[in-house]
Each structure stands twice: as structure tokens, then as C-alpha cells.
Amino acid sequence: MEGKILDQETTADHSPAKEQIANIKSKRKYDIIVFGASGFTGQYVVMEIGRFSQTYNLTWAIAGRNTDKLQNVLDKLYKTIDGYEDKKIDIIYADVQDIKTVMRMAQTTSVVINCTGPYYIFGEVVVKSCVLTSTHYVDVTCEPLFMEKMAYTYNRQAEENHSIIVSALGVTSVPTDLGVEFLYKHFSGELKNVDVYMEIYTSSIVHALPLSTHIHDGIWISTILHLATEKLRLHYRNLLDELMGITRVKPNVSKLLHRRQTSMHSDDKEWCLSFPDPDQAVVARSIHHAKTIDNLPYNFDVRNYYVFGYLISALIGLYFYIILSILATFEPVRMFFVRFPKLFTFGVASKTGPNEKKLENSHMTLTLIGHGTTSAHPPNDNLKEITLKDNIATRTTIIKVRAKNPVYGFTSKAVVLGAITIIKDHINIPKGGVLTPASAFRNTQFANRLMDHDAAVFEIESDLIIYGQQSKLI
Numbered sequence: 001m002e003g004k005i006l007d008q009e010t011t012a013d014h015s016p017a018k019e020q021i022a023n024i025k026s027k028r029k030y031d032i033i034v035f036g037a038s039g040f041t042g043q044y045v046v047m048e049i050g051r052f053s054q055t056y057n058l059t060w061a062i063a064g065r066n067t068d069k070l071q072n073v074l075d076k077l078y079k080t081i082d083g084y085e086d087k088k089i090d091i092i093y094a095d096v097q098d099i100k101t102v103m104r105m106a107q108t109t110s111v112v113i114n115c116t117g118p119y120y121i122f123g124e125v126v127v128k129s130c131v132l133t134s135t136h137y138v139d140v141t142c143e144p145l146f147m148e149k150m151a152y153t154y155n156r157q158a159e160e161n162h163s164i165i166v167s168a169l170g171v172t173s174v175p176t177d178l179g180v181e182f183l184y185k186h187f188s189g190e191l192k193n194v195d196v197y198m199e200i201y202t203s204s205i206v207h208a209l210p211l212s213t214h215i216h217d218g219i220w221i222s223t224i225l226h227l228a229t230e231k232l233r234l235h236y237r238n239l240l241d242e243l244m245g246i247t248r249v250k251p252n253v254s255k256l257l258h259r260r261q262t263s264m265h266s267d268d269k270e271w272c273l274s275f276p277d278p279d280q281a282v283v284a285r286s287i288h289h290a291k292t293i294d295n296l297p298y299n300f301d302v303r304n305y306y307v308f309g310y311l312i313s314a315l316i317g318l319y320f321y322i323i324l325s326i327l328a329t330f331e332p333v334r335m336f337f338v339r340f341p342k343l344f345t346f347g348v349a350s351k352t353g354p355n356e357k358k359l360e361n362s363h364m365t366l367t368l369i370g371h372g373t374t375s376a377h378p379p380n381d382n383l384k385e386i387t388l389k390d391n392i393a394t395r396t397t398i399i400k401v402r403a404k405n406p407v408y409g410f411t412s413k414a415v416v417l418g419a420i421t422i423i424k425d426h427i428n429i430p431k432g433g434v435l436t437p438a439s440a441f442r443n444t445q446f447a448n449r450l451m452d453h454d455a456a457v458f459e460i461e462s463d464l465i466i467y468g469q470q471s472k473l474i
Contacts, residue, residue: 028135030059030109032419035094035102035126036116037062038069040216040353041140044412045115046073050081052416052453056424061090063105064116096122103129111419114139118222119146119167120229127154127165127434134161138418140170140411143222144281145233151285151434152240162432166440168282169418170411175366175401175456176279177286177438178447180302182368182458183399189374191300196279197260197272197367199307200406202358215407217341220349224337226277227328237281246288249301251276257314260305263398263461271314275306282436289439293430300372354408364406367461368399374465393467403456413455421446 034049036042046062053060064070070091078084094105096116106112106129116122119141130137131154141147147167158165168174176196184191226233240246251274259269283302290296308314327333341349374395403410418437422429425444441447450456 028108028110030061030090031423032058032060032111032113032416033063033092033105033109034060034113034115035063035105036114038064038066038073039115039117040218041117041408041412042115043073043076044408045113045416046077047080048412048416049113049419050077050084052420054083056420058420058423061092061109063092063094065093065095067091067093096125099125099129102126103133106130106133106135109135111136111138111422113415113419117141117143117218118225119143120149120222120225124150124153130165131158131161131163134163136164136166136419136422138166138169138415138422140415141167141222142170142172142219142278143226144278145226145229145236147278148233148240148281149236152236152243155244155434158434159430159432164422164429164432164440165434166418166422166437167434168278169415169437171364171403171406171414173279173282174410174414174437174450175364175403175406176302176304176368177282177436178441178450179366179368179399179401179458180283180286181438181442182401182447183370183397184298184300186399186460187370187372187395187397188463189372189395191370191372193300193371194302195255195260195369195371196302196304197307197369198275198279198304199365199367200362201365202362215349216353217338217349217351219407220341220345221338224324224328224334227325228334230325244288245292246284248284249280249303252303255303255305257318258305260307270307270309271311272305272307273314273318275304280304283438286436286438289436290442293439294442300370359405359408362405362407364401364403364410366401368401370397370399371395393465396462396464396466398461398463400459400461401456402459404454410455413453414450417446417449417453417455421449 032049032053034042034045037046042064049058049060052058062070062073074089074091077089092105092108094101096102102125112126112130112135114123114126114137116126119139120143123139123141123146127137127150129135150165150167154165168177176198179196180194183194241248256274258272260272262268262270280302287298287300287302290298306317308317328337337344341351372395373392418441421441421444425441425446428443429440437446447458451458
């Protein structure tokens with residue numbers, strides 16, 4: 001079964017005036033277009049939208065520059081998912097090297113799911129096209145430079161054109177961003193600070209590197225670009241912070257490398273490293289939006305860490321990070337890194353992508369530990385006579401976020417459900433702007449959809465109140 005292939009001659013007329021006045025309220029031909037659908041991540045996204053479109057009654061298409069590869073993706077979809085026997089999914093020609101084709105694509109849909117990375121190289125033309133055509137946009141980037149440059153450059157115009165731009169709708173940074181929201185809503189008291197610990201593991205064995213399951217080399221290339229563009233990243237971050245008045249949390253030097261207790265019920269400890277980007281950068285913008293736009297009392301800090309387990313694993317991870325950070329600044333070395341990903345990552349990244357069985361056996365656990373204060377009743381009669389001045393207890397609430405196949409399975413579900421949420425819950429989302437997952441979906445059913453479709457689990461693990469010398473586990 002072949003979809004109709006649409007090129008630049010068969011789509012809407014294009015002119016600068018029409019680009020500026022395009023109206024999102026008018027009916028577009030498609031609800032969602034997956035751009036870059038033949039890429040490694042894009043193929044996962046196509047399979048998920050193939051399933052969800054039947055549940056939510058959506059019209060959709062795929063887009064890219066290689067129509068033969070796109071047709072192969074659809075052929076796999078038709079063979080895998082029931083219900084497409086009599087349906088034809090359209091294929092739209094669009095090339096990031098030709099902005100006119102990207103804008104014509106954007107004019108035909110309500111939401112673009114962008115799967116063309118690295119986003120710092122290929123993403124801006126898609127964001128710009130969506131903003132100019134009042135089209136909504138989502139992606140799965142984990143590149144802080146791209147996200148903060150887009151926020152600085154396009155936020156005001158996106159607000160004016162009612163274009164919703166949401167990045168980081170994947171394993172980075174949905175679990176952290178929405179996990180913080182979940183913790184805040186369930187913290188009974190005044191939340192002061194949050195420590196976030198991420199683990200990605202296979203068959204209950206935590207590996208030495210942060211993305212220890214095999215990954216496609218696209219993630220590796222994005223990582224190298226991230227390390228190579230530190231000065232530029234800080235430049236745009238400073239511009240964005242000055243423009244919007246964003247305050248960033250300072251690192252806790254004593255916890256750059258530290259041991260943490262695995263749970264309140266165990267004395268076992270494991271080694272962790274500070275791991276601020278990209279999640280911490282995203283959450284900082286979410287907190288700022290909550291305080292300044294939604295007028296919420298978000299007076300707490302968030303810091304992110306990665307769990308290595310053993311000290312030797314943490315030291316190896318730190319060593320490789322330092323070496324890569326230095327070498328990535330040299331262009332000839334970067335070219336070797338990009339050309340031979342499997343060699344330089346010891347098999348972690350490859351051009352062919354990960355093994356399906358290993359992906360299905362991979363898991364993510366995110367632990368969010370919220371610290372704060374609360375007015376609490378004494379845990380026993382011996383403390384009844386405590387004065388009102390001392391009637392303040394410290395509270396620690398622990399939240400867990402869990403997901404299976406986090407790097408590709410969770411990510412593809414999250415970005416599709418994000419696009420669906422923009423369509424279904426539009427009234428509860430800011431009218432436009434370059435947003436984080438939490439600032440866009442704070443008042444929507446996005447988190448519930450993630451749980452309803454088995455993408456993730458959000459749950460309270462424990463709630464501890466320390467009152468004077470007494471403690472009470474709730």
C-alpha cells in the first residue's frame with residue numbers, strides 16, 4: 001500500500017504575507033505530521049502515532065526528503081499494525097536545506113513532530129517555519145543550546161502567532177520536568193529543594209555510562225556537539241536569562257560526587273555524579289514560568305544526578321566526560337568521533353542503532369527527593385506540649401518515575417502524546433511561546449495519558465516527617 005506523495009507543486013501557495021497571517025484556527029489538512037520519519041527515532045514515532053491515531057481519531061502524514069525510505073517506513077507500519085488495510089498515509093516532501101518546502105509542509109498541519117537531529121544543525125528551520133505559519137511544534141531534543149537559542153530567538157514571535165513550541169519531549173526531560181510537578185502537587189508543606197536521581201539499566205544491572213544501553217549514533221553526535229559548543233551555549237543561556245529574568249540554581253559542590261541511600265528502608269548506598277544538563281536547564285525554565293506566568297509559589301531548587309552504583313563506575317564516567325569535553329573542542333577530533341561512533345563509545349553507539357531485545361529489557365527509574373517543612377501534628381503524646389514556635393517539622397517526600405525502554409520507547413510515546421495533548425487540551429495550554437514540557441502541559445491530561453498508555457508510572461514511594469527528635473513515616 002502506497003501513500004500519496006505530495007511535493008512542493010501540489011501543496012499550498014507560499015508568500016511572505018501568507019506566512020505571517022496563517023491562522024491556526026482554520027482547519028488544516030492534517031492534525032499531525034511526523035517530519036524526519038525515516039530516521040531511527042522517527043520510525044519509532046511513526047509506529048506510535050499509527051496506534052494512537054486510531055484511538056484519538058487523528059489525521060496524519062509523514063514528511064522528509066527521501067520518499068523511498070519514507071514509503072518503506074509506511075510499509076512496515078501497514079504490516080505491523082491492524083486497521084490500515086484500507087488507509088493510505090500521505091508522504092510529503094520537505095527538506096531542511098530548503099525552507100520553502102518545510103514551510104509548505106507546516107502550513108498543512110496543526111502540529112509538526114520534528115525528528116531531524118542534531119537539532120542545533122537541522123532544527124531551527126523547522127521551528128522558524130512553524131512559528132511563521134502559526135503551527136505547533138514538538139520534538140525530542142536533549143540539546144540545551146538548541147532549546148535556549150530557540151526560546152531566546154522565537155518566544156515572542158511564537159506568542160504573537162499563537163504557535164506552541166515544546167522541546168525535550170523524551171526521556172530528557174519529561175520524567176524530570178513532570179516528576180517535579182508531580183512532587184510539588186503531592187508535597188504537603190513548603191518545598192525547599194529537590195534532588196533528582198536517574199538510573200538507566202538493563203536486566204537489573206546498572207551500567208557504567210549514563211546511556212549504557214546501545215544508542216543510535218544520532219545521540220552520540222548530539223553529545224559531541226553539546227560538549228564542543230559550551231561557550232556558545234553559555235552565551236545564549238545568559239541572553240535568555242537576562243531577557244526573561246531566569247535564575248539558575250548553583251551547583252552543590254559537596255554533592256558533585258557523592259553517595260546516597262538507596263531508600264528509607266535500607267542502609268545501602270550508591271555513588272552518584274552531578275548531571276545537570278539538559279534536565280536541570282529545562283526545569284529552571286519551568287519553575288520560572290510557573291512563578292512569573294502561572295503565579296505559583298515555586299520557591300525551590302532542583303538539582304540532577306546520575307546513579308552509577310559503584311565508585312569505580314562513577315570515576316570512569318567522570319574521566320570520560322572530562323576527556324571528551326577537552327577533545328571535542330578540536331574539530332579534527334570531532335570528525336573522528338562522528339565518523340567512528342562505535343569505536344569511541346566502546347560499542348555503546350553505532351550507526352545501525354540498538355538491539356531491539358536489549359531495548360525492550362532496558363528500564364529507567366527516576367527518584368525525586370523533595371525536602372521542605374510542614375506544620376505537623378506530633379507523632380506521639382510525649383510532644384503535645386511543644387510550643388507553636390516549634391510546631392514546624394521537616395518533611396521528605398520521595399517520588400518515583402518509572403519507564404520501560406526509555407530512550408526510544410518512552411520517548412516516541414511521549415512526543416506523540418505531547419502532540420495529541422496540544423490538539424485535545426488546547427484550551428488549557430498557553431496560547432503560544434517556546435515552552436518546556438511542564439510549562440506547556442501543567443494543566444492538561446498529558447501525565448495521565450502517559451500513565452494510561454503504559455509509557456510511565458508516577459508514584460509516591462514514601463513520606464517522612466521529622467518532628468523534633470521524633471520521626472513519622474507516612
